[in-house]
Amino acid sequence: MRMGQGVEWALHCCLNLAWTGTPVPASRLAALYDLPPAYLNKQLQALVRAGLCESVPGPRGGFRLARPPGEVSLLDVVVALEGPEDAFRCTSILAAGPGGDPGADYPDTCAISLSMRRAELAWRRELAARSLADVSDDVLRHTPGAADRVRDALTA
Amino acid sequence: MRMGQGVEWALHCCLNLAWTGTPVPASRLAALYDLPPAYLNKQLQALVRAGLCESVPGPRGGFRLARPPGEVSLLDVVVALEGPEDAFRCTSILAAGPGGDPGADYPDTCAISLSMRRAELAWRRELAARSLADVSDDVLRHTPGAADRVRDALTA
DNA sequence: GATTTGATACTCGGATAGGACTTGTCCGAGTTGGTGAGG
DNA sequence: CCTCACCAACTCGGACAAGTCCTATCCGAGTATCAAATC
Numbered sequence: 113m114r115m116g117q118g119v120e121w122a123l124h125c126c127l128n129l130a131w132t133g134t135p136v137p138a139s140r141l142a143a144l145y146d147l148p149p150a151y152l153n154k155q156l157q158a159l160v161r162a163g164l165c166e167s168v169p170g171p172r173g174g175f176r177l178a179r180p181p182g183e184v185s186l187l188d189v190v191v192a193l194e195g196p197e198d199a200f201r202c203t204s205i206l207a208a209g210p211g212g213d214p215g216a217d218y219p220d221t222c223a224i225s226l227s228m229r230r231a232e233l234a235w236r237r238e239l240a241a242r243s244l245a246d247v248s249d250d251v252l253r254h255t256p257g258a259a260d261r262v263r264d265a266l267t268a
Numbered sequence: 269m270r271m272g273q274g275v276e277w278a279l280h281c282c283l284n285l286a287w288t289g290t291p292v293p294a295s296r297l298a299a300l301y302d303l304p305p306a307y308l309n310k311q312l313q314a315l316v317r318a319g320l321c322e323s324v325p326g327p328r329g330g331f332r333l334a335r336p337p338g339e340v341s342l343l344d345v346v347v348a349l350e351g352p353e354d355a356f357r358c359t360s361i362l363a364a365g366p367g368g369d370p371g372a373d374y375p376d377t378c379a380i381s382l383s384m385r386r387a388e389l390a391w392r393r394e395l396a397a398r399s400l401a402d403v404s405d406d407v408l409r410h411t412p413g414a415a416d417r418v419r420d421a422l423t424a
Numbered sequence: 425g426a427t428t429t430g431a432t433a434c435t436c437g438g439a440t441a442g443g444a445c446t447t448g449t450c451c452g453a454g455t456t457g458g459t460g461a462g463g
Numbered sequence: 464c465c466t467c468a469c470c471a472a473c474t475c476g477g478a479c480a481a482g483t484c485c486t487a488t489c490c491g492a493g494t495a496t497c498a499a500a501t502c
Contacts, residue, residue, distance in 0.1 A: 113346075114445085115269045115355040116485065123380045124361060137435065145361040151487055157437065170494035173435045186383060190269075199271040199355075205280060205301040210417040223406040224279045227342060231394035238387035250379040261366040270484085272446065293474065307448055313476065326455035327473045428501075433494105440489075447482070455474075463466075 118155035119193050121147055125156065126189055127251070128266060129165070130181035130244050131259040135174035136266050144265060155193060162192030181248060187239035200228040274311035275349050277303055281312065282345055283407070284422060285321070286337035286400050287415040291330035292422050300421060311349060318348030337404060343395035356384040 125141050138156055142149035156175050159165040166178045177184065202225035204218035219225050251258050281297050294312055298305035312331050315321040322334045333340065358381035360374035375381050407414050 113269065113271045113350040113355050114353075114485095115357065117357070117359070118485090119356065120359060120361065120380070123384075127380070135435095139435090144365050146364045147361070148487060150489075153436070154438090154487090160436090167436060168494095169435050169437090169492090171434045171496055173495080175436090186380075186387075194269040197270075199269050200275065201271065201273070203273070203276060205276065205303070208302045209300050210421045211411070211414065221410075223403050223410070224276070224283070224342075226406075227395075227398050227403060228279075231342075231391050231398075234394045235387050235391035238390045239383075242383050242387075247379050247383060250382075254377075254379070255367070258367065265366045270446090274447090291474095295474090304448060306450075309475070310448090310477090316475090323475060324455090325453090325474050325476090327457055329456075329474045331475090426502085428499105430497105430499085432497080434496090435492105435494080437490105437492080439491095441487085443484105443486070445482105445484080448480085450479075451476105452478095453474105453476080455472105457470105457472085459468100459470080461466105461468085463464105 113199055115190075116193060118151075118158075119190055121145070121152055122155050122159060122189050122193055123186065125152070125175075126159070126164070126177065126184065126244055127247060128262050129175060129177045130184075130248060131262050132266050133176070134267065135168045135172070135176045137174035140174070140266055144262075159189070159192050162188070164188055164192055177244075181244035184244045185240045186242045186244075186247070187236055190239060198229060198232050200225070200232065202228075269355055271346075272349060274307075274314075275346055277301070277308055278311050278315060278345050278349055279342065281308070281331075282315070282320070282333065282340065282400055283403060284418050285331060285333045286340075286404060287418050288422050289332070290423065291324045291328070291332045293330035296330070296422055300418075315345070315348050318344070320344055320348055333400075337400035340400045341396045342398045342400075342403070343392055346395060354385060354388050356381070356388065358384075 124145070128141065128144070129136060138153035139149045142152045156165060160167050160175070164178055164184055165175045167173070167175055202219040202222060206212050206218050206222055207214050207216065248259070280301070284297065284300070285292060294309040295305045298308045312321060312323075316323050316331070320334055320340055321331045323329070323331055358375040358378060362368050362374050362378055363370050363372065404415070
């Protein structure tokens with residue numbers, strides 16, 4: 113159960129975009145952390161498809177947040193890159209077992225599936241309750257100059 | 269972020285082993301749900317390595333639970349198959365950014381890493397709080413004859 | 425000096441290879457249970 | 464009838480391929496900017 117590397121990149125990039133406000137090209141974001149520019153571009157495209165970011169082509173173009181930082185949750189970013197499906201997949205193997213009913217809706221009735229889903233709901237709830245603005249507040253409380261440093265590095 | 273298919277198989281098998289008590293060969297467990305016998309055997313080996321199951325070789329052999337069902341949590345099974353690492357991996361990309369400190373412990377200080385870890389802790393807490401005995405109770409409350417049917421099918 | 429026109433450089437976007445991990449399969453080592461002969 | 468040795472079948476266990484997803488890269492379509500030429 114491994115999460116794609118792009119999630120970490122996208123989260124940091126979204127936070128940086130929240131601090132700049134203006135469009136920033138993927139190549140400049142990649143240069144900040146020594147990341148593969150083209151691959152990071154691919155991840156940001158997924159954020160655009162999910163409606164989290166907007167892309168501006170041409171010179172002075174790049175990516176910017178499509179919504180205020182307080183309206184973008186960490187769950188939004190994770191779902192945009194990893195997809196909406198649950199990590200645990202119930203394939204209704206009980207249907208083939210003794211007393212199994214091929215027509216039953218096992219993903220919604222099997223006790224194991226429900227237990228796993230409950231755990232993932234708790235995970236999603238935590239991520240949904242945390243917005244980019246919340247994370248930004250935490251960072252600036254610990255390192256007040258972080259936003260200015262990033263803004264200078266990205267808009268130079 | 270996809271969980272291995274073996275987790276579902278292992279969870280159902282552990283529940284069935286809790287109902288039988290006696291060793292059951294992997295081939296018989298696989299026949300219950302039309303699963304690949306050798307591959308299921310592989311998953312059960314992981315449970316043995318984790319100390320959740322015990323294996324008995326030779327005729328009348330198979331796998332049995334190493335501990336009482338109340339002492340085996342769903343988290344134990346998931347960790348045995350998926351590993352103890354978190355799904356989200358902090359690679360300390362901040363160290364390469366502006367104001368980054370190569371010696372800092374970013375996995376334990378970065379606000380993004382901490383937020384992701386908090387969510388995974390909530391997930392783990394839910395899984396750790398649910399034992400095989402709890403799941404068994406839920407199943408038998410809804411389908412009282414399930415344990416007997418499985419026992420008959422596996423020990424026939 | 426203001427305007428138009430063209431070229432230019434820069435951006436995203438999707439299509440295209442390489443690598444890692446999950447999935448699936450096979451055969452050998454070890455052990456138990458039964459079976460037959462012998463006492 | 465009891466004991467013992469042998470054989471055979473069954474089990475796990477690890478080593479060996481195939482498929483799928485993540486990772487990484489490249490090149491083309493589109494656009495704003497800048498410069499030069501013209502009015």
